[in-house]
Amino acid sequence: MINITQKQIIETIRMIKIHHLDIRTVTLALSLRDCITSSVKSTGEKIYNKITKYAKNLVSFANEIESEYSVPIVNKRIALTPVSLIGESAEDVDYVYFAKIIDKAGEEVGVDFIGGFSALVDKGFTKGDIKFFEQIPEALASTNKLCSSVNLGTSKAGVNMDGVLKTAEVIKKTAELTKDFDSIGAAKFVCFCNAVTDNPFMAGAFCGINEPECALNIGISGPGVVSSAIEELPKDADFGEMSNLIKRMAFKITTAGELIGRRLAEKMDIPFGVIDLSLAPTPLQGDSVAEIFKAMGLEYAGAHGTTMALAMLNDAVKKGGIMASSYVGGLSGAFIPVSEDSGMIEAVKNGALTFDKLEAMTSVCSVGLDMIAIPGDTPTATIAGMIADEMAIGMINKKTTAVRIIPVVGKTVGESAEFGGLLGSAPIMKVSPYSSEIFVKRGGRVPAPLHSLNN
């Protein structure tokens, strides 16, 4: 006998068909710790062989599972141990060579992105890290699927301000090297404070050094499911009621994601890692986090009240997810990328959403300043200032924050950058014209903050 109602079946189908419920990514986290050798060539070979061996069936198995449940699996990805750690024992290390090898392996197994071209420098640099930073722009400009990330600070260690400045230089140079494609290289690079080691989302996915040999991490999304549910609530439904509804939706989405993730992990014969329920928008209409703010009663994303709306949303999503799965991890919450969200783009174009409001929102969202296009002539020191601000929010509030910003070479406020696909398109946003130069060039490390006397 059918023990589920017709209403429940139709609700599930509507979530998928109309409200874009999807598995945003199945990400194979793969340790490269056993690939370290003293030779660039043999390390490269080991990396290539390991990726192509472990991820051989990732795409075909994911397609099969997608067919069984009719829930789209949008991206298949791989996250590697930070390559800076794997490469630095090799003599005359060449990270661009590793980048190309990894990209080729990604091409071979057919994944959409491959992350972990990363470094963890929150307390300072090794010699290898310095070389790694120098080579990030060329690595990103000479690959297609590679994503890169760096961790610049933690609540325990403080923030590496030399790293902040170097990162700003990396962003500028990467944008310059990929200027023919609206500086898209910078869209595949992100810097973090308090980076998490099991995040399946790009550009920041990497396999932490504390992670097992391999695991399958799932990123699931569905902002449209949440916004449509809230739209059906009466306009005077209070915040308790709204929060409960979001929790119920998050529960349903997470259980579906965990089922599919576990089935795929079982099929691949690898451990299931975590499920990351992140309301991650896409440029599609109705797949927008900004639409959730509208459904809650704000005229546009960016209106006063948006930070509260986001705080409540983020918290309710986490609560619903936690109830649904024992292994919620990654970044779980709500992402607020600009270029990937049609509602955010609209709000920016209408002047409702500014850079400063986005920064405020990052103090309560799941990550940070994400996919924001700025004028190509923004000085390096100004970008370093933006990163420093974002690191400060993460460090003090003990949360993950990030910056993925694209200085679009040759474009300025009033124009748009086109990245295509899931990365979308972004109106160039106005930034502060005042200099941060002397401040960001002081260098050194911002000491770890006090974790008491909170106010």
Added chain:
Amino acid sequence: MENSSNQIIITVTGQDKVGIVSAISNCLADNNVNIEDIKQSIMQDNFVMIMLCDVKMLDIPFKDFKDKLTALGNNLGMEIWVQKKDIFDKMHTI
């Protein structure tokens, strides 16, 4: 007890007409798929049929079977969804 991972739910929606159940049942029988339960109703002027089936004895790959049913749906002018049942169990029960 049946192995729930072999159970599927087929959801058929569209305008009511003669021969829907027969066409779909024939397709299922041709592929060794057993029907365990059927529920039909009219919802907002739409015909809705929900079938619980077992694919244990299915003799072709699941994706091919699903493609066949979807194509049949297109011919009939009906929308047909084929999904493993456990997704509904997980999503709608605590």
